[in-house]
Amino acid sequence: MNDPILEARAVSRSFRLPRLSLTGKRPEIQALLDVDIIVNEGETLGIVGESGSGKTTLAHLLMGLDQPTSGQIQYRGNDIATMSRAGLRKLRASMQIIFQDPNASLDPRLKVGTIITEPLRSLKINTDHQTRLAELLDAVGLATGAKNRYPHEFSGGQRQRIAIARALAPNPKVLVADEPVSALDVSVRAKTLNLLQDLKEQFDLTMVMISHDLSVMHHVCDRVAVMYSGRIVETGPVEDLFTAPEHPYTRTLLSAIPRLRGGSLLVDESTDDVEGASGERSSGCSFAPRCPLVHDVCYADDPKLLSLGVNGERSVACHAANN
Amino acid sequence: MSTTLAFDQEDPTDAPVTNTPHERRQIGANLIIGATIVTAIIAAALVSFVWTPFDPTNIEISDRLQGVGWEGHVLGTDHFGRDVLSQLMVGARNTLFIGILAVGIALVIGVPLGGLAAARRGWLEESVMRLSDVMYAFPAILLAILLSAARGPGTSSAMIAIGVAYIPIVARVTRGAALTVFQTDYITAAHSYGRGKTYVFVRHVVPNISSVLIVQATVLFALAILAEAALSYLGLGAQPPTPSWGRSLFEAQTFFRLRPALAFFPGLAIAISVIGINLLGDGIRDYLDPKLAEKS
Numbered sequence: 111m112n113d114p115i116l117e118a119r120a121v122s123r124s125f126r127l128p129r130l131s132l133t134g135k136r137p138e139i140q141a142l143l144d145v146d147i148i149v150n151e152g153e154t155l156g157i158v159g160e161s162g163s164g165k166t167t168l169a170h171l172l173m174g175l176d177q178p179t180s181g182q183i184q185y186r187g188n189d190i191a192t193m194s195r196a197g198l199r200k201l202r203a204s205m206q207i208i209f210q211d212p213n214a215s216l217d218p219r220l221k222v223g224t225i226i227t228e229p230l231r232s233l234k235i236n237t238d239h240q241t242r243l244a245e246l247l248d249a250v251g252l253a254t255g256a257k258n259r260y261p262h263e264f265s266g267g268q269r270q271r272i273a274i275a276r277a278l279a280p281n282p283k284v285l286v287a288d289e290p291v292s293a294l295d296v297s298v299r300a301k302t303l304n305l306l307q308d309l310k311e312q313f314d315l316t317m318v319m320i321s322h323d324l325s326v327m328h329h330v331c332d333r334v335a336v337m338y339s340g341r342i343v344e345t346g347p348v349e350d351l352f353t354a355p356e357h358p359y360t361r362t363l364l365s366a367i368p369r370l371r372g373g374s375l376l377v378d379e380s381t382d383d384v385e386g387a388s389g390e391r392s393s394g395c396s397f398a399p400r401c402p403l404v405h406d407v408c409y410a411d412d413p414k415l416l417s418l419g420v421n422g423e424r425s426v427a428c429h430a431a432n433n
Numbered sequence: 434m435s436t437t438l439a440f441d442q443e444d445p446t447d448a449p450v451t452n453t454p455h456e457r458r459q460i461g462a463n464l465i466i467g468a469t470i471v472t473a474i475i476a477a478a479l480v481s482f483v484w485t486p487f488d489p490t491n492i493e494i495s496d497r498l499q500g501v502g503w504e505g506h507v508l509g510t511d512h513f514g515r516d517v518l519s520q521l522m523v524g525a526r527n528t529l530f531i532g533i534l535a536v537g538i539a540l541v542i543g544v545p546l547g548g549l550a551a552a553r554r555g556w557l558e559e560s561v562m563r564l565s566d567v568m569y570a571f572p573a574i575l576l577a578i579l580l581s582a583a584r585g586p587g588t589s590s591a592m593i594a595i596g597v598a599y600i601p602i603v604a605r606v607t608r609g610a611a612l613t614v615f616q617t618d619y620i621t622a623a624h625s626y627g628r629g630k631t632y633v634f635v636r637h638v639v640p641n642i643s644s645v646l647i648v649q650a651t652v653l654f655a656l657a658i659l660a661e662a663a664l665s666y667l668g669l670g671a672q673p674p675t676p677s678w679g680r681s682l683f684e685a686q687t688f689f690r691l692r693p694a695l696a697f698f699p700g701l702a703i704a705i706s707v708i709g710i711n712l713l714g715d716g717i718r719d720y721l722d723p724k725l726a727e728k729s
Contacts, residue, residue, distance in 0.1 A: 175624055202627040215618035219640040229626035273622075280626060 113186075115316050116149035116172055116205075116284060121181030123167055141167040142178070143340045146415065149284070154310065154317040156327040156348065158363065159337030165320045168337070169286050172318065173205050174198070203233045206277035210289035212269035216261040222272055223257030229279045246275040249309060267298030271305065278313060285310075286318045291326060303330055324367050328352060336360050339396040342415055346424035356418065356431040358401050395429070403430040464716025470709025478525040487516035489523045490674045501694060508698050511681070512688055517695070520676040521702050527677045528658050528706065531592045531670075535657040536650050538596025539603045544646065546600070547607025548638065551615055552630045562608070565601030573598035573660055577669045591670040595660045599653050606649050610642035644718040651714025655707040662703055678703050 123142040130137065142164045149155050149172070157165050170176040171183055174190045183190045185201055193201060206229070209215040216225055226246055227239045244254055250271040261269055270290065277285060290306065291299040307330055310317055319331055327334050328348060335345040336359065344357040355361045394409040395401070401408065407429050415427040481489075493514035501509045508517040546565070550558040577594035584590050614620065615638065623633050639646075658678075664670040665679030673680070678699045685696035 170621075173625060175621065199627055202625065205625070207622065207625050209618040209622070211618065215622055217619045217637050217641065219637075228623070232623070232626045232628050276622070 112151040112153070114148045115151040115186060116318075117184040117187075118145055118147045118168070118172065119182045119184065121145045121168075121171060121178045121183065123164075123171060123176070124179050141340055142171070145181070145340075145342055147335055147342060147345075149316060149318055150333075151283075151316055152314070153332045154319055154330055156331035156334040157318065157320045157337060158322060158324060158327055158334055160322055162339075163337040164340040165322075165337055166288055169207065169288050169318065169320055173207055173286055174201060175207075199233060203229075203235065203280040204283040205286065206280065206282040206284075207286040207288060208270070208273050208277050208290050211293045212266055212273050213261075213293075215273050216269060216276075218261055220260075221257065222259055222261065222264075225261070225272065226257070226276045226279055229276060233280050235280055242279065246278055249278065249312065250275045250305065265298075266294050267302055270294060270302055274306070274309065278309065281313070282315070284316045284318065286320070288320045289322070290319070292321065292323065299326075300329075306330065324352075324363055336363065341396070341427065343397065343428065344424075344426045345415075346418075346426075350424060356424070356426040357397075357428045358403050358430065359397050362400075395427075397428075405429060461716050461719050463712045464720055467709050467711070467713030467716050470705060471713050474525050474706050474709065475529065477522045478529050481519075481522035481526060485516070485519035485522050487519045489515060489519035489676050491515060500692075509692075509694060511695055512684065517681075517698055520681055521678065521698060523676040524678045524681060524699070524702070525706075527588060527671050527675065528661060528703075531588060531595065531661045532654045532657045532710075534592045535595035535599065535660075536654050538593065539599035539653060540646070540650060543600045543603025544607050544639070547604040547609075548611055548634045550604070550608045551611035551638075552634055558608075561604065565604050568598075569601040569605075571598070574664070574667070574669075577664050581669050586669050586672060588671045588675070591661055591664045594664070595657050598660075599657070602653065603646075603649065606645060607642065610645045611638050614638045614641045644721060647718050647721070648714050651710050651717075654714075655710050658703060658707055658710075 121142055122140070122144055124138045124140045126136045126138050128136065145164075145168060147155075147157075147168070157168060159165050167176070171178050174183065174185075177191060185204070188197070190198075190201065216222075220228075223243055227243050229235075230237065230239050230242060243257060247254055247256055252268065252271055252275070256264070256268075256272070261272065264272065274290075285306075287306065291302050294302060303326065306317070309315065317330075319327070321327055331348045333345065334348050334351050335342050336351075336357065337343065338359050344351065344355070344360050351360065352364065355364055394411060395413050398404050398408040411429070413427045413429050415425050417423075417425040418431075491514075493510070496504075496510050496514035497512050499510045499514075508521070511517055511520070546561055550561040573594055576598055577591055580590040580594050581587075611634070615633075620633055620637060623637060628636075661670055661677070662679030662682060665677040666683040668680075668683075670679055671677035681699040682696055682703070685692075685699065689696055
């Protein structure tokens with residue numbers, strides 16, 4: 111296995127909300143709680159979970175766009191928080207992000223050529239910007255003429271490719287893709303995912319792919335981490351996780367994949383929205399109110415993420431699975 | 434792989450778009466009418482430097498209160514026998530000067546303040562906004578009276594008073610619009626490749642709120658013209674003998690029963706320029722917005 115390139119160690123992040131009354135304390139939302147995650151060089155790590163589970167917060171923390179309340183993010187063994195200015199600039203160049211909605215991620219006032227070369231100017235990368243621009247447009251399959259047009263002249267899929275080209279401009283090592291296809295038309299999703307796969311090979315990238323869609327994960331990821339309510343509940347290689355999910359939440363997610371000819375599914379559908387998915391937290395496992403396998407211990411004790419089996423590739427945070 | 438991803442069909446939107454954005458941009462009727470009116474006012478003001486039909490300050494009591502077209506006085510004469518058209522032409526200088534500088538003061542101070550509030554959030558935002566509330570509650574007229582007391586009444590006092598009174602309005606509008614833009618993904622993207630907040634504000638936020646700012650500036654310009662007229666009416670604006678639309682209106686009031694036309698022309702000049710500037714603002718906004726240009 112390759113070396114870790116990005117690592118989160120016991121990372122927590124809470125957000126303070128505006129105070130409800132003049133004298134009251136400001137309520138806090140615990141977006142992430144004690145998250146440990148390793149991204150190995152060259153792999154595609156999937157982070158999956160429902161909305162509000164902290165996926166995007168984790169992505170922003172990994173990118174250094176936000177600081178954890180506690181814990182540490184390391185890039186190649188160096189703590190991001192203590193990096194020098196020069197170190198940070200290098201870090202910015204080596205990690206780039208693409209967003210869910212390509213309509214919102216491109217400045218509508220700038221031409222495509224300017225948008226894509228903007229990271230080069232910002233990071234003072236001394237290559238010939240026009241040559242690089244032509245390379246990038248070619249890599250994402252857009253015509254060279256695209257550079258003189260505005261983002262709104264393109265379709266959603268094309269815009270996402272512009273965003274990908276911009277992210278690749280500074281030659282990053284890590285590409286974080288935050289729901290890269292969920293805002294796109296179904297007909298161009300597969301195409302965009304294949305493009306990302308090809309670019310990963312071509313540019314030698316490590317990818318962190320965030321999604322709520324397990325079928326997307328299955329398509330592109332090597333390893334998957336499942337998040338629920340601000341913590342990681344299960345990790346493992348994608349095939350293992352799909353064939354033998356351990357955590358009841360993972361099973362729920364898998365059962366939610368639509369199939370053309372589905373057999374009976376493992377978990378009943380009654381595990382809809384109940385309380386507990388939000389940031390409020392009492393003692394015990396946060397999935398307990400929705401869990402079909404719940405025991406008394408689940409309400410009393412919060413399960414830790416423990417590794418399963420011999421090679422330590424899989425871990426799960428569940429009392430039922432760990433016993 | 435998974436069944437949901439099996440169809441990898443040709444992206445139908447890949448067909449090249451032939452038109453360039455510049456061919457599609459259209460100049461709207463608003464822009465044409467607004468620009469024509471504003472150009473005419475500017476032209477009148479410029480021409481007045483070198484030529485007016487009569488000397489605008491020349492008093493000829495025997496020719497007082499003559500009607501339209503009397504002996505070459507196209508718009509007649511006022512109660513001192515001065516030529517109304519000449520007075521209006523010179524008055525346009527005063528109006529434009531005050532409008533441009535007052536709005537300039539408001540923009541130059543208000544936009545950075547609003548941007549600062551939107552970018553920094555927290556206690557700084559609170560202090561900027563509460564301070565602007567205090568200023569907002571302070572009427573421009575009162576400020577003008579204060580300034581006139583301190584520096585003497587005149588064009589510059591009126592201009593500063595109007596400009597300062599508009600700072601909180603501009604700051605508020607800027608903050609509101611900038612807050613939305615600061616939330617967008619392209620701002621996060623800019624941070625991800627190392628751009629700071631100042632750069633982001635100037636490069637990404639200001640262009641994207643420019644339509645709001647342009648409209649606000651033209652509304653304020655129009656309001657500044659009215660405010661100047663009001664201040665001149667109260668004697669706090671341009672001092673005699675400097676011609677001013679507001680003072681012409683004020684002086685015409687005395688003779689309204691006798692010669693209503695005397696009040697009509699300065700009033701018309703004010704109304705037309707306010708309309709013209711508003712139309713121009715709308716037109717520029719439509720022209721600048723690439724998305725709107727696309728649809729038209």
